Amino acid sequence: MQVPFYRHELASEDAKLVADVLSTPFLTSGTVGRAVEARLCDYFGTKHALLVNSWTNGALATLLALGVGPGDEVIVPTQTFVATANVIEILGAKAVFVDVDPDTLLMTAAGVESAITSRTKAVIPVHLYGQMIDVLALRNSLRAHPNIAIIEDSAHCFEGELAGDKPGKHSTCAIFSFYATKNVTCGEGGAIVTNNTPLYEVLLQTRLHGMSAEAVDRFKLGAYRHWDMVRMGAKANLPDLLACLLPRQIEAADKKWERRNELANWYEANLSDTPIRLPKHVGNAKHARHLFPIHVPPGVRDEILAVLGANGIGVTVNYRAVPSMAYYREKYGYFENNFPVGEHWGQGTISLPLFPSLTTEEQKYVIAVLKNKVTPLIENTPDRRTTT
Ligand SMILES: *Cc1c(COP(=O)(O)O)cnc(C)c1O
Numbered sequence: 001m002q003v004p005f006y007r008h009e010l011a012s013e014d015a016k017l018v019a020d021v022l023s024t025p026f027l028t029s030g031t032v033g034r035a036v037e038a039r040l041c042d043y044f045g046t047k048h049a050l051l052v053n054s055w056t057n058g059a060l061a062t063l064l065a066l067g068v069g070p071g072d073e074v075i076v077p078t079q080t081f082v083a084t085a086n087v088i089e090i091l092g093a094k095a096v097f098v099d100v101d102p103d104t105l106l107m108t109a110a111g112v113e114s115a116i117t118s119r120t121k122a123v124i125p126v127h128l129y130g131q132m133i134d135v136l137a138l139r140n141s142l143r144a145h146p147n148i149a150i151i152e153d154s155a156h157c158f159e160g161e162l163a164g165d166k167p168g169k170h171s172t173c174a175i176f177s178f179y180a181t182k183n184v185t186c187g188e189g190g191a192i193v194t195n196n197t198p199l200y201e202v203l204l205q206t207r208l209h210g211m212s213a214e215a216v217d218r219f220k221l222g223a224y225r226h227w228d229m230v231r232m233g234a235k236a237n238l239p240d241l242l243a244c245l246l247p248r249q250i251e252a253a254d255k256k257w258e259r260r261n262e263l264a265n266w267y268e269a270n271l272s273d274t275p276i277r278l279p280k281h282v283g284n285a286k287h288a289r290h291l292f293p294i295h296v297p298p299g300v301r302d303e304i305l306a307v308l309g310a311n312g313i314g315v316t317v318n319y320r321a322v323p324s325m326a327y328y329r330e331k332y333g334y335f336e337n338n339f340p341v342g343e344h345w346g347q348g349t350i351s352l353p354l355f356p357s358l359t360t361e362e363q364k365y366v367i368a369v370l371k372n373k374v375t376p377l378i379e380n381t382p383d384r385r386t387t388t
Contacts, residue, residue, distance in 0.1 A: 020244065028240065039250055052190045053237060060090065064232055077098055097321075112141070116142075126156075129279065178191070190238075207233065315353070
């Protein structure tokens with residue numbers, strides 16, 4: 001049997017939405033996107049939402065709006081996608097990594113506190129795999145540093161909640177990704193949500209070259225009006241050609257979450273009696289169930305990747321610790337065991353197929369391969385250590 005890692009659910013109804021935009025004179029960011037932004041405000045309960053063409057460009061626009069640049073530091077967890085750190089480095093600032101909690105793999109408030117210096121401008125907590133870090137607790141722990149911004153990396157956490165609160169409530173802003181494999185997708189895209197009106201007004205500029213007026217306004221009929229460039233900005237706006245795909249995705253998000261949650265619960269129930277280790281659940285949280293990572297002893301991880309591949313099961317690795325990547329290793333001279341929890345998790349983790357159209361039959365097959373072919377490999381490993 002072949003089980004893909006991911007199967008998207010955009011269909012011919014979505015092609016019709018693109019055709020509708022093609023039949024209007026305006027292709028880039030206009031009224032379609034503005035309606036989606038209003039819907040996002042509604043969904044997240046925030047005052048403002050801005051569509052962007054990726055999480056990465058949204059984060060660049062945010063860091064530019066906050067004035068982050070050379071000499072500044074931004075704190076990020078070791079366990080995340082490289083983009084979380086790269087956006088800081090692109091601007092000439094320094095990504096300061098902190099190790100994660102050994103049970104949940106999330107950044108901790110204590111870790112953040114230990115990394116703060118006089119140069120710290122922001123913190124980017126990551127709601128890894130869909131579990132929210134406690135942003136309110138983080139904010140309280142930063143009470144003595146009111147100028148440090150908290151930017152939630154919510155790329156995995158569209159549907160997640162903690163104590164009933166969604167991303168964007170207690171932070172400076174939260175940024176989502178609508179990349180092809182994310183829970184809500186339009187192929188490439190993202191959004192920033194915030195309750196901070198002054199930041200929102202600056203983001204309107206840093207999202208589009210630092211210009212003083214958006215294209216939709218510049219091209220209004222009537223006499224040409226000059227625009228000005230008032231600050232440095234990114235090119236981060238989402239065109240209506242992609243934004244038109246989002247309303248259906250947003251409406252379907254909670255229903256798709258139910259199916260992924262059911263699948264993830266089934267994986268958990270069936271793997272509990274194996275030597276495969278799973279992240280612990282955060283209490284009082286709704287897990288967005290973006291990815292389903294497992295952990296095996298690092299010594300056999302790559303062999304297990306090969307076995308899963310040979311048995312037709314699509315898997316990925318999310319993530320090897322970012323500071324262990326060649327660029328960061330060479331730039332900052334990180335060495336083994338600087339971040340023991342993150343490195344160990346990154347050397348042993350594998351993400352299993354998890355998407356709404358995964359059938360019960362497909363999932364049973366994945367579980368059978370894990371029990372019959374992967375478990376014996378782990379049991380025959382001299383170093384069966386899957387915990388740090
Ligand atoms: C996907 C992802 C990003 C980057 O999103 P893009 O929209 O591709 O720029 C950032 N952070 C995390 C945790 C991600 O998974």
